[in-house]
Amino acid sequence: MSDPTDSDPIESAAAVSPDPADPHAERPFTLSVPEVDLSLLRKRLDLVRLPDELLGAERHYGAPLADVRRLVAHWRGAFDWRAAEARINALPMFVRGVEVDGFGTLEVHYVHWRSAVAGAIPLLFVHGWPGHFLEVRKMLPLLTASEPDHPSFHVVALSLPGFGFSEAPKKPGFAGPQYAEVFNKLMLALGYDKYVYQGGDWGHILGTHAVDIYGHKHIKAWLTNLPVYRDPTLFTYPIYYLQKLLLPITTRFNDKARKDYEDTKNFYQKGRGYFIEQATDPQTIGYSLADSPVGLLAWIYEKLVSWTDNYPWTDDEVLEWISVYWFSRAGPAAASRIYHEMTGGQSYDWWKGSKRTTVPLGAAYFPAEGTRPPKQWLNMLGKVVFRSEHDRGGHFAAFEQPQLLAGDLRKMFGKGGPAYGAVPGKDGYN
Amino acid sequence: MADTTEQPFTVAVSDTDLELLRKKLDLVRLPDELEGAEWNYGVPLADIKRLVAYWKDSFDWRKAEAGINKLPMFTRDIEVDGHGTLNIHYVHQKSEVKNAIPLLFVHGWPGDFLEVKKVLPILTAKSDEHPSFHVVAISLPGFGFSEAPKKPGFAGRQYAEVFNKLMVALGYNEYVYQGGDWGHILGAHAVTHYGHTNIKAWHSNMPFYRAPKFFSNPLLFLGMLTIPFDTVTKTRLAHSMKWQSKGRGYFIEQATQPQTLGYSLSDSPVGLLAWIYEKLVDWSDKYPWTEDEGRLLEWISIYWFSRSGPAAAGRIYYEMTSQNQHDVLEGTKYSSVPLGASYFPGELVRLPKSWTSMLGNVKFEAEHDKGGHFAAYEQPEKLAGDLRKMFGKGGPAHGVVPGKNGYD
Numbered sequence: 019m020s021d022p023t024d025s026d027p028i029e030s031a032a033a034v035s036p037d038p039a040d041p042h043a044e045r046p047f048t049l050s051v052p053e054v055d056l057s058l059l060r061k062r063l064d065l066v067r068l069p070d071e072l073l074g075a076e077r078h079y080g081a082p083l084a085d086v087r088r089l090v091a092h093w094r095g096a097f098d099w100r101a102a103e104a105r106i107n108a109l110p111m112f113v114r115g116v117e118v119d120g121f122g123t124l125e126v127h128y129v130h131w132r133s134a135v136a137g138a139i140p141l142l143f144v145h146g147w148p149g150h151f152l153e154v155r156k157m158l159p160l161l162t163a164s165e166p167d168h169p170s171f172h173v174v175a176l177s178l179p180g181f182g183f184s185e186a187p188k189k190p191g192f193a194g195p196q197y198a199e200v201f202n203k204l205m206l207a208l209g210y211d212k213y214v215y216q217g218g219d220w221g222h223i224l225g226t227h228a229v230d231i232y233g234h235k236h237i238k239a240w241l242t243n244l245p246v247y248r249d250p251t252l253f254t255y256p257i258y259y260l261q262k263l264l265l266p267i268t269t270r271f272n273d274k275a276r277k278d279y280e281d282t283k284n285f286y287q288k289g290r291g292y293f294i295e296q297a298t299d300p301q302t303i304g305y306s307l308a309d310s311p312v313g314l315l316a317w318i319y320e321k322l323v324s325w326t327d328n329y330p331w332t333d334d335e336v337l338e339w340i341s342v343y344w345f346s347r348a349g350p351a352a353a354s355r356i357y358h359e360m361t362g363g364q365s366y367d368w369w370k371g372s373k374r375t376t377v378p379l380g381a382a383y384f385p386a387e388g389t390r391p392p393k394q395w396l397n398m399l400g401k402v403v404f405r406s407e408h409d410r411g412g413h414f415a416a417f418e419q420p421q422l423l424a425g426d427l428r429k430m431f432g433k434g435g436p437a438y439g440a441v442p443g444k445d446g447y448n
Numbered sequence: 449m450a451d452t453t454e455q456p457f458t459v460a461v462s463d464t465d466l467e468l469l470r471k472k473l474d475l476v477r478l479p480d481e482l483e484g485a486e487w488n489y490g491v492p493l494a495d496i497k498r499l500v501a502y503w504k505d506s507f508d509w510r511k512a513e514a515g516i517n518k519l520p521m522f523t524r525d526i527e528v529d530g531h532g533t534l535n536i537h538y539v540h541q542k543s544e545v546k547n548a549i550p551l552l553f554v555h556g557w558p559g560d561f562l563e564v565k566k567v568l569p570i571l572t573a574k575s576d577e578h579p580s581f582h583v584v585a586i587s588l589p590g591f592g593f594s595e596a597p598k599k600p601g602f603a604g605r606q607y608a609e610v611f612n613k614l615m616v617a618l619g620y621n622e623y624v625y626q627g628g629d630w631g632h633i634l635g636a637h638a639v640t641h642y643g644h645t646n647i648k649a650w651h652s653n654m655p656f657y658r659a660p661k662f663f664s665n666p667l668l669f670l671g672m673l674t675i676p677f678d679t680v681t682k683t684r685l686a687h688s689m690k691w692q693s694k695g696r697g698y699f700i701e702q703a704t705q706p707q708t709l710g711y712s713l714s715d716s717p718v719g720l721l722a723w724i725y726e727k728l729v730d731w732s733d734k735y736p737w738t739e740d741e742g743r744l745l746e747w748i749s750i751y752w753f754s755r756s757g758p759a760a761a762g763r764i765y766y767e768m769t770s771q772n773q774h775d776v777l778e779g780t781k782y783s784s785v786p787l788g789a790s791y792f793p794g795e796l797v798r799l800p801k802s803w804t805s806m807l808g809n810v811k812f813e814a815e816h817d818k819g820g821h822f823a824a825y826e827q828p829e830k831l832a833g834d835l836r837k838m839f840g841k842g843g844p845a846h847g848v849v850p851g852k853n854g855y856d
Contacts, residue, residue: 058475065471069714069759071707073599079766080708189483287772291701291709298697301481301490302726306712306719308479313712313719320708351479358489364693 041115041123042207047183049103049111051345056099059311059344063094066312077324081316089319090312092333093340102338106152113183116203118196126204127183127347128176129154133162135170139431139446140210142201143175146219146244147353148318149414150182150342151175156420161427168428169438169446174213176204177347178220180355186348193359194227194371202232212236212441216427218243218415220356226372226399233377238440239403241430243415243423245381246389247399248369258395265392278390285388289324292317296357297364304351307343314350315340325413327386378437380404380430382423386412403436404429453525454617457537457593458517461753466509469717469752473504476718491722491729499725500718503745512746516562523593526613528606536614537593537755538586539564543572545580549839549854550620552611553585556629556654557702557761558724559822560750561587566828571835578836579846579854584618586611588630590763596756603767604637604779612642622646622849626835628653628823630764636780636807643785648848650808651835653823655789656797657807658777684798691796695730698723702765703772710759713751720758721748733794733820786845788812788838790831794820811844812837 068090071083110131115123129151132138141161143154154175161171179200180186187196201224205213215237217225222244229237250258261268269279295303306313318340322331343350360368379400383393385408396402406426411419430437431446439445478500481493520541525533539561542548551571553564564585571581589610590596597606611634615623625647627635632652639647701709712719728737728744737744751758768776787808791801793816804810814834819827838845839854847853 058477062472062475062477065468065475067468067472067715067757069707069710069757070596072597072763075600075707078600078771079763080705081711083707086711186480187482190485190488288704291697291704294700295697298694299490299726301479301485301493302722303697303712304479304490305496305722306716309477309718310712310716312715316708316711320705349477349479355482355489363488 042117044112044114044207047111047113047127049106049183051099051103055345060094062311063090066090068312081320081323085319085323086312086316089315089333089336093311093315093337097334097337099338099341102334102341109155109158111183114204114207116200116207118187118192118199118203121187121189121192121196124179124187124200125185126176126179126200127151128174128204129158130208131158131162131173133164133170133172135164135446135448137444137447138162138170138172139441139444140205140208140213141171141173141427142205142213142215143173143416144201144215144217144221144224145175145178145181146217146221146223147181147356148321148343149219149221150339151177152339152342153414153417155417157416157424160420160424164448166447169432171427171431171446172210174205174208174210176201178224178353178356180348180352181346182342183347186352186355191359194224194368195231197224198228198231201228202236205236212238212444214238214431214437214440215240216242216416216423219413222246223360223368226369229375229377229379229400230372233375237377239378239380239431239437241380241382241404241427243382243384244387244389244413245383245393245396245399246391247396248367249391250395250398255398258392258398261392275392278392282389282391289388292321293357294364296354297361298358300354300358301351304354307350307354311340311344314343318343322414325386325388326418327384327410327412329412329414329418374398374400376401378403378440380426380437381406382415382426383407384411384413384415384419384422385409388413455523457521457523459513459521459593459753461509461513465753470504472717473500476500478718487729491726495725496718496722499721499741499745502741503717503721503748507742507745507749509746509749512742512749516746519565519568521593524614524617526610526617528597528602528609528613531597531599531602531606534589534597534610535595536586536589536610537561538584538614539568540582540584540618541568541572542582543580544574545854545856547852547854547856548572548580548582549849549852550615550618550623551581551583551835552615552623552625553583553824554611554625554627554631554634555585555588555591556627556631556633557591557764558727558751559629559631560592560747561585562747562750563822563824565825567824567832570828570832574856576855579840579843581835581839581854582620584615584620586614588634588761588764590756590760591754592750593755596760596763601767603770604634605641607634608638608641611638612646615646622648622852624648624839624845624849625650626652629821630768632656633768633776636777639783639785639808640780643783647785649786649788649811649839649845651788651790651812651838652807653790653792653831654795654797654821655787655791655804655807656799657803658775681800684800688797688799695796698727699765700772702762703769704766706762706766707759709762710757713758713762717748717752720752724748724751728822731794731796731821732826733792733818735820735822735826782806782808784809786811786848788834788845789814790823790834791815792819792821792823792827792830793817794826795823796821
């Protein structure tokens with residue numbers, strides 16, 4: 019339990035000591051934020067000091083003051099965390115210790131929803147930043163349904179180490195291979211020697227690493243909703259490279275291509291402050307995120323709005339989302355470190371160490387995704403067997419458009435689909 | 449003509465504001481830290497714990513406030529074309545020497561007007577050996593105790609206008625200018641608009657200009673490509689590259705989403721402390737902050753208690769780059785106004801000295817072996833010494849301000 023008077027680092031919202039008998043055994047997980055933490059949050063919200071705002075700022079300078087003010091008032095007043103908590107606890111959640119080479123045992127939190135269909139396909143869903151495991155929520159009933167027309171899945175959705183209710187790594191160096199090791203060991207521990215993978219944001223980036231290390235042997239196929247990879251270079255992919263050089267010209271002749279190009283450029287110019295700060299000095303911004311509920315709210319809410327396709331966020335949805343960060347086991351500052359670890363503190367890009375594989379790859383394209391390079395470039399990442407292009411939805415696709423993304427998984431893995439039967443003996447049907 | 453809006457100014461933070469800060473410090477919630485993190489991930493936890501405890505239990509704001517109030521400070525209204533009237537705060541210390549040179553001192557981010565404190569007695573001293581200055585040290589709009597702009601678009605030209613109108617209102621139609629950080633950048637803008645007519649010479653302790661482009665500076669551009677830089681220059685460039693790749697998070701966030709960041713800086717004293725302290729350490733040349741923690745917390749407190757709040761200051765990055773669409777020197781031109789450049793080894797951007805000639809008419813150069821970004825605070829004797837050399841008898845900018853050569 020956190021004691022504010024001696025300024026100790028954040029304590030877990032649901033601390034569970036590893037069972038000395040078997041730290042790797044699975045235990046059911048119930049979220050239960052201590053009352054004192056709720057009361058401290060309320061005290062901090064009572065003391066909120068807001069900045070002013072330039073006239074006509076709208077969203078150009080960041081999260082708008084009117085939105086933030088309203089959300090803070092709701093958080094202090096009507097927002098019912100216990101009700102949100104109870105709804106989260108309706109999900110089948112667990113924790114278990116997963117040993118990571120060089121990092122000891124980390125307690126990993128996950129949702130594990132088994133389908134009633136005997137031959138259901140095991141699927142690992144991996145979130146990103148500023149996302150969390152609950153992004154899978156709306157897809158769960160669709161993916162695990164028993165319907166003769168669609169394949170069914172056993173769904174595992176973990177909290178990445180350092181996020182949600184998983185422990186965070188204690189030392190530097192936790193990067194691609196370590197996350198991949200956590201994924202694979204978790205799936206194996208659940209009895210899924212072979213499985214498929216779905217992710218966006220870090221879920222996609224970590225997917226490239228996981229598939230590189232465990233592809234074919236364990237990961238049989240994967241679907242991404244952030245279909246990007248390294249830029250082509252003259253030496254690696256000369257034709258794509260030439261195409262890249264000509265983009266400023268060629269995109270002029272196609273409205274959609276031009277919008278993709280302009281939006282991508284805009285994202286790089288105006289939308290990467292959070293990334294550069296978190297990749298270089300996550301501890302520094304971490305003091306704000308740990309100490310200030312409104313600071314954390316604004317930092318995340320800005321992306322919940324700018325990265326989605328006009329998603330009609332309710333205040334309750336936003337506050338539940340932010341609260342998961344505020345009450346996270348490792349605290350909000352820990353999550354930002356992934357940017358630093360995956361880039362060596364901005365010494366290299368986060369694809370480092372990964373390479374193209376022949377593991378069947380599916381790509382779901384949503385129009386409001388921030389970076390939208392030419393689609394052919396995904397061939398540099400893997401063997402693209404499935405592609406879908408949607409006319410609505412953004413970065414948080416599973417949350418914004420669960421029907422569409424679940425539909426993509428169904429098409430990719432269903433009878434007649436390009437990855438049907440990827441997992442031997444588990445084709446998704448009875 | 450008497451300007452009636454000048455008022456003497458004293459800092460007087462309300463008890464309510466002091467109490468709010470205290471309550472927030474009592475509730476501070478700190479993150480954990482990776483083993484062996486040191487400075488690799490940002491400000492170390494041990495530093496923050498120590499500083500928060502000091503701020504909460506030992507730091508005496510009222511004492512600091514009384515010290516600040518010993519300086520001769522004023523506010524006055526300055527009208528800015530298209531932005532209405534801003535109430536501007538400044539230190540104005542006149543020298544005993546009647547013909548002292550009027551000098552405007554301009555701070556940057558995360559600096560403040562108090563950076564002038566240590567150089568003030570040196571510059572205003574009366575002596576046969578050295579020139580004397582009347583010193584004006586402004587709080588930039590949005591910083592310290594100056595009002596902030598209310599609408600978008602307050603950039604180079606507007607800051608220059610504030611500077612010039614202030615100096616003219618004080619009776620200094622012709623003056624010289626000293627700045628580092630934004631003080632340097634805004635100096636280039638000020639000289640573009642008011643050089644020669646008003647600004648007769650200027651000095652920078654962060655002398656950089658844009659990298660040479662072929663068409664504007666073909667010789668320098670080719671030099672960049674073909675002639676191997678000497679070791680000293682290579683070290684300087686490497687140092688700048690490091691800042692470029694590892695030290696720019698604050699810049700990009702403030703240039704693109706200053707409002708988002710602003711909620712944290714307004715609401716969290718420890719968040720503000722970390723954000724600024726990181727630069728006070730990174731950018732100074734091993735300045736012994738542990739021996740000066742009272743001043744350190746005074747520095748942070750000025751941001752915390754600033755007139756427009758801590759979030760307003762970061763907007764300068766947005767406005768000066770049009771949200772990261774161009775560099776901060778956009779709109780400046782080469783000027784033949786005499787320029788002095790002081791090079792301090794700890795400065796974050798250190799470019800080949802030959803490039804400074806693209807910035808202006810370099811008449812004075814000094815290279816030091818100690819000191820960093822906050823030169824006036826870290827090495828006041830060296831910086832003041834450079835100004836004395838530049839403007840003193842026999843110096844390259846002696847007598848630039850007619851009738852005010854610094855000596856009686």
